[in-house]
Amino acid sequence: MSKENWQAKKSYETIENISLSIQIMQELNLQDILNNTKDLWEKKVGYVAIIGRPNAGKSTFINTLIWEKIAITSNVPQTTRNKILAMYNDEDAQIIFFDTPGIHESTKSFNAEINNQAISSLRDAEIVLHFIDSSRQAWEEEKYIENILDNIATPVLKVYTKTDLKRVQDIPQGNNIFEISSFTKEWFDDLVAHIKEELPVWPMLFSEDYYTKQDIYFRISEIIREKLFEELKEELPHSIFVAVEEIEDTDKWLKKISAYVYTETESQKYIVIGKNGSLITKAATAARKELEDVFDQKVFLTLRAKVKKNWRKDEWFIRKMLK
Numbered sequence: 001m002s003k004e005n006w007q008a009k010k011s012y013e014t015i016e017n018i019s020l021s022i023q024i025m026q027e028l029n030l031q032d033i034l035n036n037t038k039d040l041w042e043k044k045v046g047y048v049a050i051i052g053r054p055n056a057g058k059s060t061f062i063n064t065l066i067w068e069k070i071a072i073t074s075n076v077p078q079t080t081r082n083k084i085l086a087m088y089n090d091e092d093a094q095i096i097f098f099d100t101p102g103i104h105e106s107t108k109s110f111n112a113e114i115n116n117q118a119i120s121s122l123r124d125a126e127i128v129l130h131f132i133d134s135s136r137q138a139w140e141e142e143k144y145i146e147n148i149l150d151n152i153a154t155p156v157l158k159v160y161t162k163t164d165l166k167r168v169q170d171i172p173q174g175n176n177i178f179e180i181s182s183f184t185k186e187w188f189d190d191l192v193a194h195i196k197e198e199l200p201v202w203p204m205l206f207s208e209d210y211y212t213k214q215d216i217y218f219r220i221s222e223i224i225r226e227k228l229f230e231e232l233k234e235e236l237p238h239s240i241f242v243a244v245e246e247i248e249d250t251d252k253w254l255k256k257i258s259a260y261v262y263t264e265t266e267s268q269k270y271i272v273i274g275k276n277g278s279l280i281t282k283a284a285t286a287a288r289k290e291l292e293d294v295f296d297q298k299v300f301l302t303l304r305a306k307v308k309k310n311w312r313k314d315e316w317f318i319r320k321m322l323k
Contacts, residue, residue: 069294135169226287
């Protein structure tokens with residue numbers, strides 16, 4: 001067959017295929033199909049930012065609502081350093097929550113950049129949840145947050161948390177005021193229902209089986225950091241960061257992970273290591289066990305300590321780490 005005849009044949013087949021497609025679409029009545037399946041891809045959809053003081057219960061709320069461990073938790077203030085996305089899906093809504101670092105006044109580069117992480121989330125949200133710990137006095141930090149919220153146009157809901165504990169704050173009444181307990185999951189439904197009312201109907205932004213937007217390196221580093229916090233208590237948690245260097249799947253049953261714990265000084269490094277390597281070994285063992293649950297496979301974790309001098313004063317490095 002000549003080149004010209006072959007091209008003519010292909011053109012004819014293309015026209016024939018298009019005609020057949022149009023005929024099938026007409027027979028199936030495509031518009032009726034779209035109308036009948038619209039609810040499968042359109043829901044109440046939007047971004048919701050959570051802002052509050054350190055240890056106001058933001059991460060615990062997210063983990064409890066999603067039924068997955070999205071954000072690490074600790075009694076140490078400002079455990080959350082990065083803005084973390086968590087997706088809540090049900091039959092009629094997809095709510096994308098920003099779990100933000102705890103807000104507090106500080107002029108230090110590290111703390112100021114953490115604050116910026118939280119405040120920048122407000123610009124991307126349809127609704128802001130202001131989490132207020134009802135078991136602690138408000139003090140100046142709450143006033144600082146109130147001043148921030150007074151300068152945004154986004155609707156704000158006040159959410160009083162930890163209501164299962166002894167309250168030291170009076171909870172006022174109002175349409176945009178809620179109280180919750182992440183321990184009992186009480187009043188979660190009321191809060192979620194109100195959020196839905198404020199969100200637009202929109203095509204879903206993520207697949208329904210998504211519950212977070214974290215890459216594997218970040219998630220592993222956060223789990224390791226949480227276990228180090230548990231061992232270090234309040235000795236020097238904010239002087240460390242964790243970087244995952246390598247992840248290797250040797251087979252479907254084993255994942256090899258190599259990570260480093262960075263400190264600011266040599267003396268801090270030896271604290272992280274512990275006597276005869278006891279502390280870092282204990283943290284690594286706890287992290288490995290949780291990672292095996294996350295990945296549903298055996299994990300071989302190598303964890304070492306290194307020094308990066310004065311990393312909390314390096315603004316470029318901090319921005320890179322928290323991006």
